[in-house]
Amino acid sequence: MRLVWKLLRRHISIGQLLGFFLAGLLGMTIVLLSLQFYRDVRPIFSEEDGIIRPDYLILNKKVSSLDAIGLGSAGTFSEREMKELESQPFAKRVGAFTASKYKVSCNMGIDGMAAFGTEMFFESVPDAFVDVNLQKWHFSEGDDVVPIILPKTYLAIYNFGFAQSQNLPKLSENVVGMVEMTITMRGNGLSESIKGRVTGFSSRLNTILAPESFIRWSNLRYAPEADTTPSRIILEVSNPADDSILHYINNKGYEMEEDKLDAGRMTFFLRLVAGIVMLVGLLISLLSFFILMLSIYLLVEKNTEKMRTLLLIGYSPSRVAMPYQLLTIGLNAAVLLLALGLLCLVRSLYMQRLRTVFPDVGGESILPALLFGLALFVAVSLANALIIRRRINTIWKG
Amino acid sequence: MLSGTLPNVFLGRTGIQSDIWRQQVTFEKGKTYLIEAASGTGKSSLLSFIIGYRHDFDGRILFDGTDIRRFGTAEWTNLRQEHVSILFQELRLFPELTAMENVEIKNSLTRFKERKEIERWFEVLGIGDKMHSPVRQMSFGQQQRVAMIRALVQPFDFLLADEPISHLDEANSQVMASIMMEEARRQGAGIVVTSIGKHMDLPYDKTFRL
Numbered sequence: 001m002r003l004v005w006k007l008l009r010r011h012i013s014i015g016q017l018l019g020f021f022l023a024g025l026l027g028m029t030i031v032l033l034s035l036q037f038y039r040d041v042r043p044i045f046s047e048e049d050g051i052i053r054p055d056y057l058i059l060n061k062k063v064s065s066l067d068a069i070g071l072g073s074a075g076t077f078s079e080r081e082m083k084e085l086e087s088q089p090f091a092k093r094v095g096a097f098t099a100s101k102y103k104v105s106c107n108m109g110i111d112g113m114a115a116f117g118t119e120m121f122f123e124s125v126p127d128a129f130v131d132v133n134l135q136k137w138h139f140s141e142g143d144d145v146v147p148i149i150l151p152k153t154y155l156a157i158y159n160f161g162f163a164q165s166q167n168l169p170k171l172s173e174n175v176v177g178m179v180e181m182t183i184t185m186r187g188n189g190l191s192e193s194i195k196g197r198v199t200g201f202s203s204r205l206n207t208i209l210a211p212e213s214f215i216r217w218s219n220l221r222y223a224p225e226a227d228t229t230p231s232r233i234i235l236e237v238s239n240p241a242d243d244s245i246l247h248y249i250n251n252k253g254y255e256m257e258e259d260k261l262d263a264g265r266m267t268f269f270l271r272l273v274a275g276i277v278m279l280v281g282l283l284i285s286l287l288s289f290f291i292l293m294l295s296i297y298l299l300v301e302k303n304t305e306k307m308r309t310l311l312l313i314g315y316s317p318s319r320v321a322m323p324y325q326l327l328t329i330g331l332n333a334a335v336l337l338l339a340l341g342l343l344c345l346v347r348s349l350y351m352q353r354l355r356t357v358f359p360d361v362g363g364e365s366i367l368p369a370l371l372f373g374l375a376l377f378v379a380v381s382l383a384n385a386l387i388i389r390r391r392i393n394t395i396w397k398g
Numbered sequence: 399m400l401s402g403t404l405p406n407v408f409l410g411r412t413g414i415q416s417d418i419w420r421q422q423v424t425f426e427k428g429k430t431y432l433i434e435a436a437s438g439t440g441k442s443s444l445l446s447f448i449i450g451y452r453h454d455f456d457g458r459i460l461f462d463g464t465d466i467r468r469f470g471t472a473e474w475t476n477l478r479q480e481h482v483s484i485l486f487q488e489l490r491l492f493p494e495l496t497a498m499e500n501v502e503i504k505n506s507l508t509r510f511k512e513r514k515e516i517e518r519w520f521e522v523l524g525i526g527d528k529m530h531s532p533v534r535q536m537s538f539g540q541q542q543r544v545a546m547i548r549a550l551v552q553p554f555d556f557l558l559a560d561e562p563i564s565h566l567d568e569a570n571s572q573v574m575a576s577i578m579m580e581e582a583r584r585q586g587a588g589i590v591v592t593s594i595g596k597h598m599d600l601p602y603d604k605t606f607r608l
Binding site for chain 1: 449451452479484486492494495499502504507508548552
């Protein structure tokens with residue numbers, strides 16, 4: 001093998017192989033980086049809501065100017081209206097939002113220091129509409145902690161507005177779960193406090209959600225006489241894209257809460273850009289593949305006589321092909337390893353940047369990029385090895 | 399065994415007078431043959447056909463009753479490694495390797511010969527001092543001897559030697575002939591020597607005129 005290599009390494013052009021190496025490295029790095037960047041950034045755009053599923057719609061009535069001066073129907077849904085909605089063919093389930101009818105204030109503290117205090121309110125929907133572990137989403141009389149779900153925008157307001165201006169640390173969703181929250185409820189001559197714990201964030205709900213059992217209990221305790229007809233309802237539909245839903249809603253003068261951030265469109269553009277960049281990377285990789293093949297072809301051409309002699313003195317075509325096959329596989333492996341190294345390096349740079357703005361990012365593993373790179377390596381190496389072998393076979397045939 | 403074999407380029411010719419072409423010829427193991435030929439009578443073509451390098455012939459060539467046209471890559475590789483050794487007229491040495499490396503590259507295929515024996519052959523053939531010189535710096539006669547050693551470092555049933563002594567003096571021809579005979583006897587192999595002029599002094603069992 002050593003002697004065969006000594007023989008066949010003649011006429012190897014370092015320049016050509018270097019050219020392949022650089023082009024291959026560039027292509028592979030771009031491919032892996034676009035893939036990894038897409039995966040790292042996508043969670044920021046895709047507001048995947050683990051709490052309210054996309055086939056749940058939230059409806060309210062249009063607030064008219066009559067309501068503002070107290071003459072309208074106060075924008076509430078009557079029992080009859082809800083029954084009618086539930087009987088529609090597109091509807092699967094209807095649930096009412098129940099609001100707290102007493103005064104609520106809330107103090108948040110970090111390390112025992114009060115940092116943030118506000119008046120607020122609670123609402124609840126039937127527990128079946130909330131996609132949270134029911135063990136966590138649970139309240140019964142006598143409990144000293146109540147789980148709540150906050151709108152994602154609250155966290156954004158805190159992180160980008162409040163924390164930045166007050167030099168406070170930015171909070172991820174997980175950290176907020178550990179923040180201490182004291183909720184004070186007043187009404188019916190009572191003023192009592194209870195601890196609150198954030199169990200989740202929702203981007204589709206513009207309200208502070210508490211378990212239904214808690215609202216029922218607290219409304220009875222602090223505002224026993226209040227009317228609890230719902231002003232918002234939640235509706236489970238079989239197909240959210242169904243036209244008849246929109247038609248019905250418009251006819252009735254209802255309003256549907258739309259996602260504020262058009263996440264779908266952003267994700268689409270992100271995917272498009274990442275796809276284009278990856279395509280460019282693949283093209284460069286393809287180009288480098290041709291450079292390598294051209295270089296090997298020239299090499300085989302220049303060494304044809306030697307290879308023919310090797311075959312005539314008893315070397316098999318596979319043994320004659322092996323040195324060049326190993327050469328290309330080695331080069332490809334070097335390209336892959338270096339590209340992975342570059343990927344990690346560049347990723348650590350942009351992740352640093354991203355984390356200052358989006359503390360939650362960074363959970364994505366690089367395994368898919370690694371596997372993709374490996375697959376590319378195997379495919380390219382196999383193609384190389386096959387082409388070289390076929391070249392040797394033509395020499396064999398004379 | 400050759401049966402009615404003829405190179406394609408001769409197909410149009412009439413009146414071919416040959417002991418081999420268009421004849422039924424059988425080479426047997428353990429025997430020594432001389433093929434005498436004038437140039438242009440297809441001597442090298444014949445060896446190319448037998449070694450599977452060229453296939454442009456008419457008729458049939460058989461090894462132990464098997465038509466070589468049925469041989470695949472594996473059969474040819476095995477044949478060249480274990481059964482038929484050839485000393486090419488044009489030698490086909492690798493100029494960038496040393497004399498010893500040229501032999502080793504062949505010997506490494508089957509590990510047939512000990513390094514010691516190879517070195518002894520170098521000494522006996524009078525090129526012991528050239529063992530580690532690049533082949534391109536050697537004379538054709540010296541290269542012929544290296545090529546001979548390379549042809550001997552494998553198991554074979556037949557040794558084909560295409561004008562093996564064209565550039566050797568009488569003394570070296572004698573040495574080469576005795577080494578060749580000795581090795582062929584040890585292996586019980588047949589020898590086929592071609593020549594267009596002076597031929598190696600061997601106890602030929604049969605002489606063909608091509």
